[in-house]
Amino acid sequence: xxxxxxxxxxxxxxxxxxxxxxxxxxxxxxxxxxxxxxxxxxxxxxxxxxxxxxxxxxxxxxxxxxxxxxxxxxxxxxxxxxxxxxxxxxxxxxxxxxxxxxxxxxxxxxxxxxxxxxxxxxxxxxxxxxxxxxxxxxxxxxxxxxxxxxxxxxxxxxxxxxxxxxxxxxxxxxxxxxxxxxxxxxxxxxxxxxxxxxxxxxxxxxxxxxxxxxxxxxxxxxxxxxxxxxxxxxxxxxxxxxxxxxxxxxxxxxxxxxxxxxxxxxxxxxxxxxxxxxxxxxxxxxxxxxxxxxxxxxxxxxxxxxxxxxxxxxxxxxxxxxxxxxxxxxxxxxxxxxxxxxxxxxxxxxxxxxxxxxxxxxxxxxxxxxxxxxxxxxxxxxxxxxxxxxxxxxxxxxxxxxxxxxxxxxxxxxxxxxxxxxxxxxxxxxxxxxxxxxxxxxxxxxxxxxxxxxxxxxxxxxxxxxxxxxxxxxxxxxxxxxxxxxxxxxxxxxxxxxxxxxxxxxxxxxxxxxxxxxxxxxxxxxxxxxxxxxxxxxxxxxxxxxxxxxxxxxxxxxxxxxxxxxxxxxxxxxxxx
Numbered sequence: 001x002x003x004x005x006x007x008x009x010x011x012x013x014x015x016x017x018x019x020x021x022x023x024x025x026x027x028x029x030x031x032x033x034x035x036x037x038x039x040x041x042x043x044x045x046x047x048x049x050x051x052x053x054x055x056x057x058x059x060x061x062x063x064x065x066x067x068x069x070x071x072x073x074x075x076x077x078x079x080x081x082x083x084x085x086x087x088x089x090x091x092x093x094x095x096x097x098x099x100x101x102x103x104x105x106x107x108x109x110x111x112x113x114x115x116x117x118x119x120x121x122x123x124x125x126x127x128x129x130x131x132x133x134x135x136x137x138x139x140x141x142x143x144x145x146x147x148x149x150x151x152x153x154x155x156x157x158x159x160x161x162x163x164x165x166x167x168x169x170x171x172x173x174x175x176x177x178x179x180x181x182x183x184x185x186x187x188x189x190x191x192x193x194x195x196x197x198x199x200x201x202x203x204x205x206x207x208x209x210x211x212x213x214x215x216x217x218x219x220x221x222x223x224x225x226x227x228x229x230x231x232x233x234x235x236x237x238x239x240x241x242x243x244x245x246x247x248x249x250x251x252x253x254x255x256x257x258x259x260x261x262x263x264x265x266x267x268x269x270x271x272x273x274x275x276x277x278x279x280x281x282x283x284x285x286x287x288x289x290x291x292x293x294x295x296x297x298x299x300x301x302x303x304x305x306x307x308x309x310x311x312x313x314x315x316x317x318x319x320x321x322x323x324x325x326x327x328x329x330x331x332x333x334x335x336x337x338x339x340x341x342x343x344x345x346x347x348x349x350x351x352x353x354x355x356x357x358x359x360x361x362x363x364x365x366x367x368x369x370x371x372x373x374x375x376x377x378x379x380x381x382x383x384x385x386x387x388x389x390x391x392x393x394x395x396x397x398x399x400x401x402x403x404x405x406x407x408x409x410x411x412x413x414x415x416x417x418x419x420x421x422x423x424x425x426x427x428x429x430x431x432x433x434x435x436x437x438x439x440x441x442x443x444x445x446x447x448x449x450x451x452x453x454x455x456x457x458x459x460x461x462x463x464x465x466x467x468x469x470x471x472x473x474x475x476x477x478x479x480x481x482x483x484x485x486x487x488x489x490x491x492x493x494x495x496x497x498x499x500x501x502x503x504x505x506x507x508x509x510x511x512x513x514x515x516x517x518x519x520x521x522x523x524x525x526x527x528x529x530x531x532x533x534x535x536x537x538x539x540x541x542x543x544x545x546x547x548x549x550x551x552x553x554x555x556x557x558x559x560x561x562x563x564x565x566x567x568x569x570x571x572x573x574x575x576x577x
């Protein structure tokens with residue numbers, strides 16, 4: 001049961017145990033509340049039968065005090081079991097999801113957008129938190145307590161009155177259950193249009209400058225407005241569909257009052273039940289059906305929450321990349337041995353790729369766009385796992401090494417730089433946690449950052465805005481390169497690392513790189529031939545295969561792809577208006 005609860009509601013083991021405790025505490029609380037009705041029944045019976053004496057009065061006083069104490073105790077226990085434990089579990093769930101996301105292969109993130117993942121961590125967790133603290137324990141507690149009371153009443157009262165009062169409850173729940181499939185489909189569609197809207201809003205915020213530059217903001221806002229109205233439309237549709245079933249079930253519940261009155265009236269007229277019993281059942285149904293109507297609404301909400309639970313369970317159950325936390329390597333040569341790779345669409349990206357990037361050398365990956373250059377750099381760092389063949393680092397199969405252990409040996413500079421809304425100093429320090437200010441500034445100097453940092457208002461303590469919005473593209477790129485210098489890892493991967501730099505700064509970075517790469521393995525992805533002019537080994541990729549490889553001199557000696565690319569770039573550089 002515990003494992004089923006864990007998967008169904010995306011809970012930890014302790015969270016599943018706490019949910020069971022919460023359901024039991026709500027059941028006990030409901031039964032305690034019903035005890036007062038039993039005391040009232042016997043009191044009225046004593047009054048009608050004129051059997052009330054001092055002993056009976058003492059019994060009622062003591063019983064009332066005991067019930068009050070029990071109500072206080074059970075409410076205290078229920079509050080802790082349903083709310084405090086749920087909030088603790090919610091924190092555990094968010095942390096667990098964050099940890100899980102950290103260990104998932106990057107191929108997973110290629111299928112998800114940021115809006116979807118944000119909804120996972122914030123929206124879905126909040127919804128399940130509400131379900132765990134309010135809906136589920138209340139539902140289970142109500143059903144359990146009503147069932148226990150109904151069964152016990154069979155033994156103490158006329159079973160016909162019990163059936164007349166309780167038959168509507170399973171019928172009402174059956175009506176709501178029958179809508180579960182339709183409700184889940186509606187909620188799933190509603191979730192999809194919400195994510196589409198969130199994605200549109202985020203895209204608008206990120207691309208507002210481009211939209212304004214192209215006078216496209218009005219057209220884009222019209223499309224976004226359409227997405228927002230679509231969310232409103234589906235929200236109303238989903239609520240209406242749920243309301244039809246829940247209200248139909250509520251109407252059935254109300255029929256119970258009628259059947260209780262009719263059956264009770266007939267039995268009372270025949271003298272088969274007394275007036276007190278008739279009155280008690282009428283009071284019971286008048287007090288029972290209103291809470292049960294709320295319980296039906298909770299039940300419908302729990303059914304809808306199943307979508308959020310499925311989404312979270314998908315993250316928590318997704319296979320993670322595992323491996324040894326110890327890297328047993330001999331040096332840092334990167335070897336691609338007949339590597340094949342394809343993304344989820346089954347299109348081959350790499351086919352039988354073999355080459356070696358040697359330690360102490362610069363290996364350049366070039367070729368037409370879409371040839372697989374960036375994919376190779378990602379596979380080398382185990383962002384994805386290969387479909388065939390093998391990649392080794394110093395003889396160690398990277399697919400057998402824990403990703404975090406492996407990445408501790410890599411310094412990576414992407415073409416698209418990610419910076420944080422913090423100071424220059426802290427943005428560079430990400431390359432090496434705990435680095436001193438002196439180490440950070442030395443790395444910045446090597447990356448040619450000090451030139452522009454010294455012109456900032458607070459120099460290295462200047463806040464650079466969200467994703468480095470206060471800096472130019474070249475300045476952002478240099479901060480990213482400074483991180484790689486600071487980390488000082490034995491393997492360096494540069495994916496168009498100098499693409500945003502002018503010729504002067506590119507030359508400075510290349511000079512710094514030449515000092516950095518001593519005894520290190522360097523893989524550079526570049527389109528500018530001048531960037532790789534001093535590379536030791538060049539691998540030319542075309543259509544996912546190694547079309548040619550060798551030193552710049554050997555590839556320049558004949559009509560190769562490399563030599564043609566070099567000539568074409570020289571022609572484009574010399575072109576004038």
